[in-house]
Amino acid sequence: MVNSISDQKTFFKSQKTKDIAFRLNYLKTLKSEILAKEQIIYDALYKDFRKSEFEAFVSEYGLVISQLNLAIKNLKNWSKPKRVRSSIITFPSSDYIFKEPYGTVLIIAPWNYPFLLALEPLIMAIAAGNTIVLKPSELTKNTSKVITELIEKVFPKDYVISIQGGIETSTELLAQRWDYIFFTGSVSVGKIVAQAAAKHLTPVTLELGGKSPCIIDDTTDLKLTAKRIAWGKFFNAGQTCIAPDYIIIKAEVKQNFITLLKTEITKAYGENPKSSPDFPRIINTNNTSRLLNMLKDVNVVFGGDYDETENYLSPTLIDEPSLESNVMQEEIFGPLLPIISYTTEKDIEKIIWNYDKPLSLYIFSNNKNFVNQLLKKYSFGGGVKNDTLIHFSNHRLPFGGVGSSGIGAYHGKHGFDAFSHTKSIIKRGNWFDPPMRYAPYSEKLSLIKKLFRYFA
Numbered sequence: 321m322v323n324s325i326s327d328q329k330t331f332f333k334s335q336k337t338k339d340i341a342f343r344l345n346y347l348k349t350l351k352s353e354i355l356a357k358e359q360i361i362y363d364a365l366y367k368d369f370r371k372s373e374f375e376a377f378v379s380e381y382g383l384v385i386s387q388l389n390l391a392i393k394n395l396k397n398w399s400k401p402k403r404v405r406s407s408i409i410t411f412p413s414s415d416y417i418f419k420e421p422y423g424t425v426l427i428i429a430p431w432n433y434p435f436l437l438a439l440e441p442l443i444m445a446i447a448a449g450n451t452i453v454l455k456p457s458e459l460t461k462n463t464s465k466v467i468t469e470l471i472e473k474v475f476p477k478d479y480v481i482s483i484q485g486g487i488e489t490s491t492e493l494l495a496q497r498w499d500y501i502f503f504t505g506s507v508s509v510g511k512i513v514a515q516a517a518a519k520h521l522t523p524v525t526l527e528l529g530g531k532s533p534c535i536i537d538d539t540t541d542l543k544l545t546a547k548r549i550a551w552g553k554f555f556n557a558g559q560t561c562i563a564p565d566y567i568i569i570k571a572e573v574k575q576n577f578i579t580l581l582k583t584e585i586t587k588a589y590g591e592n593p594k595s596s597p598d599f600p601r602i603i604n605t606n607n608t609s610r611l612l613n614m615l616k617d618v619n620v621v622f623g624g625d626y627d628e629t630e631n632y633l634s635p636t637l638i639d640e641p642s643l644e645s646n647v648m649q650e651e652i653f654g655p656l657l658p659i660i661s662y663t664t665e666k667d668i669e670k671i672i673w674n675y676d677k678p679l680s681l682y683i684f685s686n687n688k689n690f691v692n693q694l695l696k697k698y699s700f701g702g703g704v705k706n707d708t709l710i711h712f713s714n715h716r717l718p719f720g721g722v723g724s725s726g727i728g729a730y731h732g733k734h735g736f737d738a739f740s741h742t743k744s745i746i747k748r749g750n751w752f753d754p755p756m757r758y759a760p761y762s763e764k765l766s767l768i769k770k771l772f773r774y775f776a
């Protein structure tokens with residue numbers, strides 16, 4: 321492992337990755353290899369947690385291909401030095417922002433979108449000109465194997481390598497000195513990564529999680545709201561970092577909403593979601609027991625069916641859990657949806673400020689003032705009015721958390737920027753050398769003050 325990293329550092333110093341044609345060539349080869357393995361990727365995701373081909377395409381494979389297309393199309397432009405206006409104070413000069421790769425970077429991926437969350441940062445790290453060590457999740461063995469084979473086929477090891485393994489491997493990797501670390505995973509492991517990075521002052525992106533609220537008032541179209549929440553919550557069986565974690569709903573409309581939500585869930589997954597081809601499984605037995613534990617002290621009003629031998633847990637609605645219950649103590653990350661009612665906006669505040677800054681926040685309302693006020697008041701990574709999850713899909717929007725839900729952001733060009741150091745360069749002209757800044761300063765100060773005021 322240590323050898324691989326030092327080989328990559330040597331390769332980076334060779335300057336080969338600074339060549340845009342070199343990067344483009346590898347991105348194109350990666351794309352054709354992924355296209356050739358499309359069915360193998362779907363099969364691996366199905367074997368890992370029964371993810372349907374539809375969800376595998378829209379939330380993993382399709383997004384990876386579109387990020388590849390975007391990078392291939394825009395790489396030349398993204399990586400060009402950008403000229404900015406010069407300051408009169410440095411006249412004559414031309415001023416530039418250069419994008420340079422950090423060097424050798426570590427990417428650690430989670431299991432919940434195991435293909436997307438390993439490949440998307442990888443694509444942008446390649447586009448930015450880094451060498452990369454990727455550690456995919458140990459919990460999705462089949463997908464991680466396919467990723468590793470893909471990388472072995474496309475890249476020499478001193479350029480890009482995938483190292484499979486669990487906590488031990490991750491710990492060993494984190495002990496090395498990196499030029500950048502990109503981590504996606506839980507808040508608790510995020511803190512371990514931040515500590516390891518701090519030892520070498522390594523810059524990081526931390527894409528973490530948290531309890532993302534979904535607020536519903538009494539002005540919204542409740543049926544459409546129920547449909548969009550059922551989709552966003554139970555997609556990937558609730559194992560989505562930006563899934564609505566819990567609902568805060570105006571008391572008067574709660575019962576009606578629960579009835580509509582039950583109908584929408586049944587429409588999507590049938591009377592018995594266990595036999596639905598579209599409803600995935602929980603990733604492993606640890607997570608299944610963790611989720612079942614959350615059901616012990618609460619009022620289940622829908623679902624609650626499970627089969628531990630299959631890691632199956634049905635879409636489940638929980639009515640009015642206390643904030644002290646297990647389900648409200650940590651990020652749920654599964655198909656359980658607590659519903660809590662509010663009467664005044666103070667009630668909303670008490671709930672949301674009980675937790676750290678969430679990764680997402682959703683508001684369903686047709687009251688403009690109410691929406692704008694909430695958007696301004698609460699700090700969160702990103703969110704949507706009148707829908708769930710979809711802010712993830714626009715590559716023009718930076719995606720990331722704030723506070724304990726994460727540091728930094730990526731997607732599209734923001735991903736390229738995340739893996740690039742921004743270097744500010746002034747190219748100074750020699751044909752004119754104003755005497756103002758040089759000692760003796762004598763009476764030059766008043767002139768300098770004027771220049772600062774008007775032309776800086």
Ligand code: NAD
Pocket residue numbers: 428429430431432433437455456457458485486487490491494504505506507509510512526527528529530560561562651653679721726
């Ligand atoms: P995790 O933190 O348990 O694991 C993520 C990665 O870290 C894995 O590769 C794992 O091998 C490694 N790891 C685990 N324990 C470690 C340790 N003690 N030391 C060093 N490395 C360790 O997360 P997970 O269970 O794979 O994923 C679920 C979490 O990820 C949820 O909290 C979810 O919200 C979050 N998530 C965030 C995003 C995002 O984009 N913000 C996306 C997906 C998932």
